[in-house]
Amino acid sequence: MATINVAMIGQGFMGRSHSNAWGQVVKFFTPPLKPVMHTVFGQPEENPQAFAERWGWQNASTNWEELVKSPEIGLVDVVTPNYMHAPVARAVIAAGKPVACEKPIAGTLEDARQMVEAAKAANVKTFVWFNYRRCPAVALAHQIVKAGEIGQIRHVRATYLQDWADESIPLLWRFEKKWAGSGAHGDLNAHIIDMTRFVTGSEIVEVAGAIAETFIKERTLPGQAATGGLGDAAASGGKGPVTV
Amino acid sequence: MATINVAMIGQGFMGRSHSNAWGQVVKFFTPPLKPVMHTVFGQPEENPQAFAERWGWQNASTNWEELVKSPEIGLVDVVTPNYMHAPVARAVIAAGKPVACEKPIAGTLEDARQMVEAAKAANVKTFVWFNYRRCPAVALAHQIVKAGEIGQIRHVRATYLQDWADESIPLLWRFEKKWAGSGAHGDLNAHIIDMTRFVTGSEIVEVAGAIAETFIKERTLPGQAATGGLGDAAASGGKGPVTV
Amino acid sequence: MATINVAMIGQGFMGRSHSNAWGQVVKFFTPPLKPVMHTVFGQPEENPQAFAERWGWQNASTNWEELVKSPEIGLVDVVTPNYMHAPVARAVIAAGKPVACEKPIAGTLEDARQMVEAAKAANVKTFVWFNYRRCPAVALAHQIVKAGEIGQIRHVRATYLQDWADESIPLLWRFEKKWAGSGAHGDLNAHIIDMTRFVTGSEIVEVAGAIAETFIKERTLPGQAATGGLGDAAASGGKGPVTV
C-alpha cells in the first residue's frame, strides 16, 4: 500500500482526536494512501516527545516552520489553537504541500479568502475538518436529500449546544480573541453552517439576524496546561476578561 | 354557586374547543363563578342551533351585535376568524362587559393598542386565550423560574411547529390576509412569545432578525364549510392566492 | 336522536372518569344511541347527590339493587371497587339489561365464567372497559397487524408500569384482597393481556412463568374518603397488612 508521511502541528484536544483518527483509519477503511504518523509538533513545554510515544507518532518536533518544509513530510495537519491556523496553513501551502486544517481556518474573512487564493495559486489540495459530514446520520441525510426523496427543503433548524462553559471554567484560549479569533460562531456554528450546506446542497444567501452576547465576562486565569502552551502561568489565580 | 351567563361569538374549531372547556371547567375545578353556556352565535349558514344542541349551549343566535348587548349576558367569548376579533371585542367593551378574546386580538398593532385603551377607559376585565400557560409543563416551568431554582435565564429557544398546511390544504380563511390579518406569526408565534414572557418573567426588548416566507403561494378555493362561513362557495374549485 | 338511560354504580376515580366519558361522547362522536346520564349510585356517606350535580347526572341513588331493576334504566355501568363488580353485574344481567363492567370483572376465574354463562343465558349484551383499545396508537397497531402489514407477530413485550404505590400511600381498598380481589395482575396486567389479544388477534395458550411479590407488606390505615366508602374511619392512623 502506498503511504504518505503526515506531520501534525498541535497536540491539544484536537491533537489527541486526530492522532486517534490517523492511527485508526487504515484499520476500518481502505484509503488509497496509508497515512504514516511521521512527526508531531508541540511547544517544548508541552513535551511533544511524550505525546508522540503515547499516540504513536514516530517523531516529535518543536520547530513547525522547519517541519512543514521537511522533504520527509507529504501532508500537514493543522490542529493548533485558532490564531495559528492561518499562518501554519499558509506556510504549508507555500511549501507546496497538501494541508488539512481545523476550523475556523482564519480569524477574519479576509485572511480566509487569501488562504483560498494562495492554495489555488500554488495548486495544493486543501481540506477543512468539518468532520460531522462523516457522522452516519448526517451522511445519510445528505444522501436522502440528494436523491430527492424528501422533495424541496424549505427550512433547516440547526443549533449547536454545548454546556461545558459555565462559571467554573477558567480563561482557556478559546475565550480570548487573540488566540481564538472568534467565539462560538467560529468554533461551533461553523459546523452547523457546513452541515446545512452539505445536507441541503444549497448556499446561504442572506443573514436575517444575529446575536452575540457574552454572559460570563470574566474568568479565572488558568495554569499553563489548560491553555495549549499559551497561558501565563505566573498570572494563574487572577481574573481575565473574556474577549470573544 | 354563583353563576355567570356566557355568550360565545363564533363556532369553528375554536368554538368547539371553547365549548368543551366551558362545559368541563366546573367538573375538574371549582371556580368562584360557574359559567352558564347561555348563547352561541354563528352565521345562519353555519346552523348555530345544531351547534348549540351538540355542544350544550342553551340558545343560539345569528345577531352578535344584539347578543353582546343583551342584559342576559355577563361575559363574551370571542372565537371568530381573526378579522372579527377586534370589532366584536370593542363592542363587548362598549357594552361594559368582560371579554375573553382569542389571539391575535387584532390585525395591526394600532388596533390592539386602541383595544387596550378602550378596555382601560371602560374599566372592563379582559382576557386573551393564551391557553398554554395552563399546560402543566409550562405552568411548572413558570413556577420553577419564579422560585429562582434555575438561576438567571440566558437563552430561550422557542419554535412552534405544525405540519398540516401542505399543498393539499385549500385556501382556508387562515391563508387570506383580509380574514386572518397575519399568518403564522400572529397565529402560532403569538403563543411562544407569550410563553416566553410567562415563563421567564422578562419582556422582549429587541428583535434581531425575522424572516417571513410563504412557500405555497396559491391554494385551491374551498367550499364554504371550510371557511367559517366566509368562503365564496360558487368559486370552489378554482385557485386563489395565499396572502399571509 | 334515540336515547338510552344510563345508571352508573360507583363514584370513585373511575366514577369521575366514566361520568366525563358519558358526558363527552355525543360531542365528539355520533353514536347510534345518545346516552342520558340518568342516575348515579353512591354510598350515603359518599354524598352521591353532590357527585350527580358536579358531573351532570340527573338523579342520585343510594340503593343499587333497586336502581338496576328500575324500568327507567336501559344500561348499567359498574365502576365500584372490584369486589362488587360481580354481584352488581349479575344483578344487571338478572334484570335483563346490558351491563358495562370495569375490569377485573370478578375476583376468581370461576366467578368470571359464571358471569359469562349468565349473560349468555339471559341474552344480554355485555362490555368490559378495556379502554386502551380506543387509544389511537393501540387502535392503529390493531389495524396494521390485521392488514398484514408487518407479517407474522413473533414477540410481544408488554409491561404496565405505574409508580404511585410507594410507602407513602395508605391501605387503599386496592391493597386489600377482600375488596380488590387481586393486585396488579388483575388491575393493570388485565389491560396488557387484553391489548395483546386485541393487537395480535391471537390468544395466549401457555403461561411459562409468573412472579408475584408484595414489597410493601403493611400500610397506614386511611380515612374513609380514600377507600371508596369501604374504610373503617375509626381505625385511621394504625397499620394494616397488604393482602394482594
Place this chain on the structure above:
Amino acid sequence: MATINVAMIGQGFMGRSHSNAWGQVVKFFTPPLKPVMHTVFGQPEENPQAFAERWGWQNASTNWEELVKSPEIGLVDVVTPNYMHAPVARAVIAAGKPVACEKPIAGTLEDARQMVEAAKAANVKTFVWFNYRRCPAVALAHQIVKAGEIGQIRHVRATYLQDWADESIPLLWRFEKKWAGSGAHGDLNAHIIDMTRFVTGSEIVEVAGAIAETFIKERTLPGQAATGGLGDAAASGGKGPVTV
C-alpha cells in the same frame, strides 16, 4: 512502562473488536502493564498474516496449541467461535498463563465449572469479556446503586434486542449448536445477566420461567467466509437446520 505480550486466538468480528481495544487502551488509559500485540492466531484459510498487518499484530500464527505455550506470550485472549472457548482456555490455564475469554466460556454448565476449578487449581488469573460493565452508563448505574442512592432494588427489567437475524441471514456458526453451543441465551442474555449482577450487587436465586423458540428453523448455507473458517464451502447454496 512494563509490558505484557498478548496472543489472540481467533480473528472474526470479535477478533477485530479486541484488536482495536488492545491497540487503543494505552492511548486513553494508563494501565499498570502495557499490552504488546504480539501474535494473532487464525486458520490458514483466514489469512492471519493479512489480519496481523491490518490490525497491528507483530506476528501471525496458525498453530494455537504451540502459541499458548510459547514462552514469549504472557496473556492469551480467546475470541474464537464458541465451541473453542473451553478447549483453548483450558490449554492456557494448563500453560499457567492468565486467560481472557469471550462469553459464553463454555457450552455446558459442567464445562464451565471445570474451567473455574482448573483455573483455581493452577492459580491463574481469568477474565470473561463482559464488556458492558465499562459502558459509562452501566458503570454509573453500578456506582449509584453501590452508594445506596436509590435504596433497595426491587425490580430489574432487562432485554437484549438485536435485529440482524432475519430470514436473509445464512446459517452462520452462531446458528449451529456444534459451533455455538447455545443461542441467544448464551450469546446475548449472558450480558444482561452479568449486568444485572454487576449493577445490583445481587445474585439471581430462582428462575421463574423461560421460553426458547427458534422462529427461523432453516437457513441458507453460507460460503466459508461467513463462518469463521468453519463452513463447508462446497455446500454453499443449500439449506441447513438452525440448531440453537
